[in-house]
Amino acid sequence: MTTIKDVAKYANVSVATVSRVLNKKGYVGKDSEKAVLDAIKALNYKPNSVARSLYHKSSKMIGLLMPDISNPFFPELARAVEDVALTYGYTVVICNTDEDEQKERRYLDALMQKYIDGLILTTNHLTKEEYESLDLPLVALDRIISEDIPTVVADNFRGAKEATSYLADAGCKLILHIRGPKGVHPADRRYEGFKETVEERGIANLVVEAGFKINQAEEVVYNLLKDYPQIDGIFASSDVMAAGAMKAASRAGKSIPQDIQLIGFDGIPLGEMLVPSLTTVAQPIYEMGAVSARLLIKQIEKKPLDQLNYVLDPTLVIRQTTRSVDE
Amino acid sequence: MTTIKDVAKYANVSVATVSRVLNKKGYVGKDSEKAVLDAIKALNYKPNSVARSLYHKSSKMIGLLMPDISNPFFPELARAVEDVALTYGYTVVICNTDEDEQKERRYLDALMQKYIDGLILTTNHLTKEEYESLDLPLVALDRIISEDIPTVVADNFRGAKEATSYLADAGCKLILHIRGPKGVHPADRRYEGFKETVEERGIANLVVEAGFKINQAEEVVYNLLKDYPQIDGIFASSDVMAAGAMKAASRAGKSIPQDIQLIGFDGIPLGEMLVPSLTTVAQPIYEMGAVSARLLIKQIEKKPLDQLNYVLDPTLVIRQTTRSVDE
DNA sequence: CTGAAAGCGCTTACAG
DNA sequence: CTGAAAGCGCTTACAG
Structure with a gap:
């Protein structure tokens, strides 16, 4: 690698001068500047970031x-x-x-x-x-x-409220919320938004917790669907969880959106790839x-x-x- | 940040000695070593990577x-x-x-x-x-x-051969291959594997090219499905393309795997999330x-x-x- | 306007 | 076994 010294030598100036033109800082005469610029080009010089970092x-x-x-x-x-x-x-x-x-x-x-x-x-x-x-x-x-x-x-809270309201408006009578782990800020806020909405509107609801991996959500939902076949709406705390819910519904013989309406959260590309494609609260990721x-x-x-x-x-x-x- | 100098001063040795114990290189007396180690601990010294890099x-x-x-x-x-x-x-x-x-x-x-x-x-x-x-x-x-x-x-070629053979064994009579862009090595090899297999086995086939984005694959397949309703097998060059194919099939009123069998390539998590879940050639990513x-x-x-x-x-x-x- | 020198925080011959 | 010194490739006061 060529260094600032090589450039200085080639341009017949000191390294200080080269540094000055490199950084466009301090006075440099027209002639020196040109000489340096030419040298830089001729030698294809690139300043060394590590040395700069050190300083x-x-x-x-x-x-x-x-x-x-x-x-x-x-x-x-x-x-x-x-x-x-x-x-x-x-x-x-x-x-x-x-x-x-x-x-x-x-x-x-x-x-x-x-x-x-x-x-x-x-x-x-x-x-x-x-x-x-x-x-x-x-x-x-x-x-x-x-x-x-x-x-x-x-605004996780608001997103959750909108999703829950939408399910309510769409006629859901028993809404399940699949929430994320407690203590994780976004999961908590989404849960709170859900809870406030169902309470305001007096809608029957269930809440389960699942990790962020798809299998966990699938299992949890599948089991719940057996116990509560009346569930007709699901609000999942993430799109991946929603995908898990879709798999569970399919296994339980429920069709979406006819039997169960489903909304996810996040807006990752996955949502569009699913069939049916996923209604979701999209964050501006x-x-x-x-x-x-x-x-x-x-x-x-x-x-x-x-x-x-x-x-x-x-x-x-x-x-x-x-x-x-x-x- | 504390530097090697601080450590040397604290331990009453030279920076060279500190450096030696840091790098476990060269002779260092027992006493000096202990003094340096103590100093490092006392000062919570971490050597500076940038200076090391420069050297x-x-x-x-x-x-x-x-x-x-x-x-x-x-x-x-x-x-x-x-x-x-x-x-x-x-x-x-x-x-x-x-x-x-x-x-x-x-x-x-x-x-x-x-x-x-x-x-x-x-x-x-x-x-x-x-x-x-x-x-x-x-x-x-x-x-x-x-x-x-x-x-x-x-081994893209082999993977493609396996997938194609599997579709053939499963009874597919007209297999569509959605291939990736020409000139991209894995896409070319998968195409070649497909082609060799259908030719060996004398199976009717179609090939279309699509980019790696889902919408492109969906459109291309949807149009093809209208022209060739006999297509009963699809081998996609990626799982995302396969997801596009699933959407196209759904729009065209075809069910998978009853009407059309589908195999993807890659083995990304998406495959498991789809309903029905995707048969695929999984690379050991x-x-x-x-x-x-x-x-x-x-x-x-x-x-x-x-x-x-x-x-x-x-x-x-x-x-x-x-x-x-x-x- | 320009150069010599010190310094950023390390490492490693070189003496001793 | 240990320290002083030079050097990695830069930048910036400091003189001039």
């Missing part, structure tokens, strides 16, 4: 901590973060923590040692104090860690990722933040697992 | 170039690469190239400037010469770039990623490679989109 204590890299990239909610989020990062000249490092505190710590250590410039957290297994003691720009995405950490989430990345980079570059917390609106996307509501 | 011209990072992480084939691959990399102390940087030469070049430049230690390529829009001129350990994954570059692929990562790291660490090219066996996973073959 600046900054790596132009951001970390994206997530539970598991192979969970279908995350790739699009990661994609958005990458796209925005690329625009601003940052590289992103994705870390799969598997919701495991030890793994999260290890990754954090490794990133700190690399002068990572900031972190987007979609996972939170350390305390707020630990995150803050990192002394790094931070954004909490899809989870809330603390008041002080800029946050980007969808890409936008959430993009907003987070911009918010993080603003902090890194010490620009003013006009807003600390973003609550983005989800959209109820009507597809084929619900019957049309006549109004 | 060693190596970053302990590997690059993973892929078309698009939100294409459902890639997250699991990425996950496997990450897992193995973590084990060996490497960090992975994922780059989404969108099959775009310009983006690929930009990423490559950025990575080179960071002293990236090696690259896993699932995308190839530069020439073999360009890749080799990077002068970096390389692994081609799921695509073949050149004889000289270690490669990990699934996780293993492909893991093998690639190990192969790359071996090169980086200059260990001998016992094998240069890995062709892994896919498995025909029978689920519900095919009828059982009676033998």
Whole structure:
């Protein structure tokens, strides 16, 4: 690799001068500038990021901590973060923590040692104090860690209310909610939205908890369908769970949407691939990722933040697992 | 951050000695060693990777170039690469190239400037010469770039033959193959496997090309189903395409597997989520990623490679989109 | 406007 | 066994 010294020699100037034209900083005479530019081109010189990082204590890299990239909610989020990062000249490092505190710590250590410039957290297994003691720009995405950490989430509560109301309007008499694990912020909020709505409207309802994997939801729903054949509406806390519910319904001999109407949550591509295609509360996933990345980079570059917390609106996307509501 | 100097001062030794115990290299007296170890603990010292990189011209990072992480084939691959990399102390940087030469070049430049230690390529829009001129350990994954570059692929040809034979055995009389874009290695091989099989067995067949997105496959198949209502078997070049075919069949009033039997390719989680669940040729995706990562790291660490090219066996996973073959 | 020098935090010959 | 020094490739005061 050619270094700044080679360029300096070729251009007959000092490395300081080369550095100045590289960074467009400080005075440089016209002639020197041209000589340097020519040398750079002739030698196809690219400045060494590592040396720059060492001096600046900054790596132009951001970390994206997530539970598991192979969970279908995350790739699009990661994609958005990458796209925005690329625009601003940052590289992103994705870390799969598997919701495991030890793994999260290890990754954090490794990133700190690399002068990572900031972190987007979609996972939170350390305390707020630990995150803050990192002394790094931070954004909490899809989870809330603390008041002080800029946050980007969808309005899970509202999305859940809309979905539940829709099922009610569509005539469901006994609605099952498949909720996600307790303590996981979005799962809790969706549950609360569901609960408030069925209570307001006085609708009979059932709630079961399932993990985010499809088989769990399928089993849970299948068993419930045997005990409560009157269930005619299901609101699932994720699209994957909804897919599980579809499989359960099929096994139980129930057809969707004739016997049971179903609404998922997330808006991942899976929904469109199912037959019938899935009615769902779509989060603006890409936008959430993009907003987070911009918010993080603003902090890194010490620009003013006009807003600390973003609550983005989800959209109820009507597809084929619900019957049309006549109004 | 505490530096090696702080540790040296605290332990009353020189930085050279600290470095020696850090790297377990060179002679260090028992007493000094203990003093240094204590100092490291007391100060919670972590060596700075950037400084190390600068000296060693190596970053302990590997690059993973892929078309698009939100294409459902890639997250699991990425996950496997990450897992193995973590084990060996490497960090992975994922780059989404969108099959775009310009983006690929930009990423490559950025990575080179960071002293990236090696690259896993699932995308190839530069020439073999360009890749080799990077002068970096390389692994081609799921695509073949050149004889000289270690490669990990699934046996696409064999998988296609198995799938096609299975449809034939199951009694299909007119089989449609939805093939992927020409020039993409796996798509070509699957096509060839299909073609060879139908010809060997003298089975009527049709071939259409579709992109890797679901809507394209759906449209193409829907139109074909109108013109050729006799189609009773479909072999799709990917699971996503197969999902598109399912939607098309449903729209055309055909039921699966009664009227049409369907087999996909890839073995992504989607297949299990569909109703009926998808019979598919499953690639060992996780293993492909893991093998690639190990192969790359071996090169980086200059260990001998016992094998240069890995062709892994896919498995025909029978689920519900095919009828059982009676033998 | 420009260069010599110090420094970012490490590692490794080189002396001793 | 241990330390002083040079060097990895940059950047930025500091002189001039």
